[in-house]
Amino acid sequence: MANTFSENNKITKEIPTASCLTTMVEEKERKNACLFCEKENHNSIECYKLQKLSADQRKDIILKKKACTICLKKGHFWKNCRASVRCLICNKRHSTVICTASQTTKQDPEKAYQPSPQKKTTTAATSSTQATTTLLQTLMVEIEYKGKKIKTRALFDSGSQKTYLQQDIIEELQIPSIKEEVLTHNLFGGLQTASQVHKLYDITVQSLDGTFKIDMEALGKSCVCTNVPSFNTKDITIYNMLKTHKICLTDKGDSTDIGLLIGADFSGLLMTGTIINLKDGLVAIKTKLGWTLQGKQVGIFNNVTISMFCSELTDYWGLETLGIQDPVETKTKAAVAEEVLASFNESVNINEENRFQNRGNWYHS
Incomplete structure (x- = not known):
């Protein structure tokens, strides 16, 4: 604002100037800048500097910038924050980036990191509709131990360094553990979970037709992956293309759960190099355990859109872990x-x- 003066040097009125507008714009831009590096091309939750800072150091920076410890935005404090955000590590009302529970937890190592019991699904419509979903490399296999076999759904995931087997399969087959491994999982944004003890098992995986089997080492996990879609058999176009190429899929049922996740430690041993392009990016990939599909498929699906999540495993690399997506909260009356x-x-x-x-x-x- 600019002031005007009369002859006796008294202020008569204030006249707004462009400098006020510039100041307000600059203050707004600084308000939206990253709290940790002051840059404006990313959110605070995505800053690369997080991996070099402890949870206490991050909190100190947030408080010095007079920002909210829940939504990481300036202009208000946590008492007045309207964001429905809870930490996915300790379930308290603060951003996951300042959580110290993973550093100080004294719980049983296997339970040091617990995923939200709420299924992470995104509602796409209120009823079944024509939609597009992305198929992942899934197929049916048999887990064998001392003559006993269990059929389960397997997923090839080159983004995982380890192979995981669902705990109820281990218990039903009575497979003994061969050793224990202490693992720390690195998350996006530089966060780390507390060290956890995982039991390792020797298992034999076999194709449904019995033509191939392989011995693997797998870590036990109570829940591997859920809500992973399978091929829609009502897609006549794709079905006829598979028939033309003499491709027989084993995973075309209604089950959405994954019992075996084949990580990068064994997936390379199972690839044959045969890939057939079907339609619009949808490809058929031949493995030694059978054929899989990968890519987008259009058809009639549920009112749930899948984004490759695992109840526990993908919480380690999912963006939701950092608070980018608010979890559904359930509270007592x-x-x-x-x-x-x-x-x-x-x-x-x-x-x-x-x-x-x-x-x-x-x-x-």
Whole structure:
């Protein structure tokens, strides 16, 4: 604002100038800049500097910048934050980047990192509809131990360094562990989980037709992957193309769960190098355990869009772990009532006219 002066040097009025506009624009840009490096081309949650900072150091920076420890934005503090964010490591109401639970937890190592029990699915519509889904490399195999066999669904995942087998299969076949490994999982953004003890098992994996079998080492996990789609048999075009190439798929049922995740430690041993392009990026890949499909397929699907998530495994590399996507919160009625009352007491006062006045903070459950 610029001031004008009369002859006796008294201020007569204020005239707005372009400098005010420039200042406000600069302040808005700085407000949206990354808290950790001051750059404006990414969010604070995605900053590369996070991997060099401890949780306490990150929190100190956030507080010095007068930002919210829940949504990592300036302009308000955590008491007034409207974002429905909870830490996916300890389930407390703060951003996962400042969580110290993974560093100080004294829980059983196998339970040091617990995924949210809520399925991470994205609703696409309220009913079945014509949609596109992306198929991953899945097929049916048999897990064999001392003559006993269990048929399960397997997934090839070159993004995983290890192979994992679902715990209930291990228990049903009564497979003994050969040793234990202590692993630390690295997350996007430089976060690390606490060290966890995993039991290692020797297993034999066999194709359904019995023409090939391979011995593997797999880590046990209570839940490997869920909601991974299979080939839609109602797609007549693709079905006829598979028939023309004499490709027989073993995974075309209704099951969406994965019992065996074949990581990069063994997936390379199972590839044959045969790949057939079918349609619009959808390819058929031949492995020693059978044929798999990979790519987009159009057809009739559920009202759930899959984005390759695993109940526990992909929490290690999923962006949701950093708080980019808010988890669904479930609270008891007593907890909700307590938070509503606390929010009411903080935001309501009595004005000069002896009336109740709300300062503008609304509670979001």
